[in-house]
Amino acid sequence: MHFHHFCVIFSFFTPVYSYEDYAQVKGCCTLKGPGFKDIEYIILSRFKKHKMMEYNSTRGNWTGFTVYSIEQAKNFNSDPADPLLRGFEKKILCTDNIPSVQTIDNLTVTPTIKMNSVIPSSSRHPAMVVCSAYNFFPKQIRVSWLRNGQVATSGVSCSEVMSDGNWYYQIHCYLEYTPALSDKIACMVEHFTLSEPVLRVLDPSLPEAEQNKIVVGMCGLILSFVFLSSGFIYYKKKSAAYITVCQGQNSIAVEEFNPIEATTQTIQDG
Template sequence: MASSLTWLLLFITVHSAGGFMYYMTQRCVFNSTELKDIEYIMSYYYDKLEYTRFSSSVGKFVGYTELGVKTAEQWNSDPSKIAMVNAQKEAYCLNNVGLNYQVALTKSVAPTVRIYSTTPPAGSHPAMLVCRVYDFYPKTIKVSWLRDGQEVTSDVTTTDEMEDGDWYYQVHSNLEYTPRSGEKISCMVEHASLKEPLITDWNPSMSEAERNKLAIGASGLILGLVLSLAGFIYYKRKARGQNPFRTVL
């Protein structure tokens, strides 16, 4: 289930003087461990503006500002400097790429699955379920719906894998359906991190919206009872001619 991958190794050297910032970055951009698939990039910045860049794909320095053009011309005229930076593609990038590529390929994180109901768009079905699958790695994943153990192939829409941050991904799958009494609906996830498909059953007893409404209603009921009790105590004490706010020790 592996797919083409691209990473960026970024190393920064920073110097500051007089409130301005001068720094240099080195990048190894790659999609395989083959030397031909690696690009070494060295960039020079002053006050947040890149003024000169060397790329192993170009084979020389390129200037982006007046200072950068002059600097690039000077460095390009020095064969020893060009040879030195060209050598960094193999000396600097190759070993680091190999290590990071293997670490990333062997990293595997099982997905978290959550099913909830939502209002369907105007269509032929009165109900819709959403299977949210998130925090998984690697990217490739298969999400499908089961209805009484049989895979559902119609009225299903699934998003592409979306980046979730910190290497993780997420995907959403929607099922529009007409409920039947006693049926069992499940979301099945197949992923490299799982030894067997992960099947999560939908519990239709109470949706999240209904639970929220119930919690709000219960809170309101309790608050009403407390206020009623306080009002009753106030009334009884006042009827007896007592200060309703006096503390009895």
């Protein structure tokens, strides 16, 4: 069942400003049922933080909570013009705003869910996991942590649901825990737009940023090895080009040495 509640508040202060010395009148509309046809209009009057009087359209009368306001409520209830005035207020504040509420109610956006982990500097320090839900509407949402299938209660903290200023909302929930290989950490998100809760399971591998660093480092290491090997091979070839073969007092460079002539000369010398 769809439900909407909105209020209009008027506050009145005494000439000498004081947070304690003020009167406040709040008119609220509660819209329920198909098409929001079930409407309840409530007026609440306060003075110095104390509840004075209340009007409820379901009951159709005023209720007083102090000696003075009880007498005032009796006067309002006996006034034939008061129901007409309350009915006019209900129409202006509640009934006439049903189309706007229906438009807002039809505006639903499924949250985008992201999870990030922070690797601790040592096994003695707890790890931090962050589960974030972005760009969702309506505002009502529930984010909880599961550890090995059980709802985690310790080390859990969540931010308030924050408005993005464009009808959308976001929320961030954190979990501190000591990493263990057997642990299965999951973030569970429940929202009006989801037919069932969505689970995001923590990947025990390194975060993407850390993986990228390792890949870049390995590529650099491989390239260094290739360059080093190429230099070593080039050096060996360069050195071999200047090895000489001695015959008597003559030295012939390998680059200028003809294997066929060398064989013929060796036989003749023999």
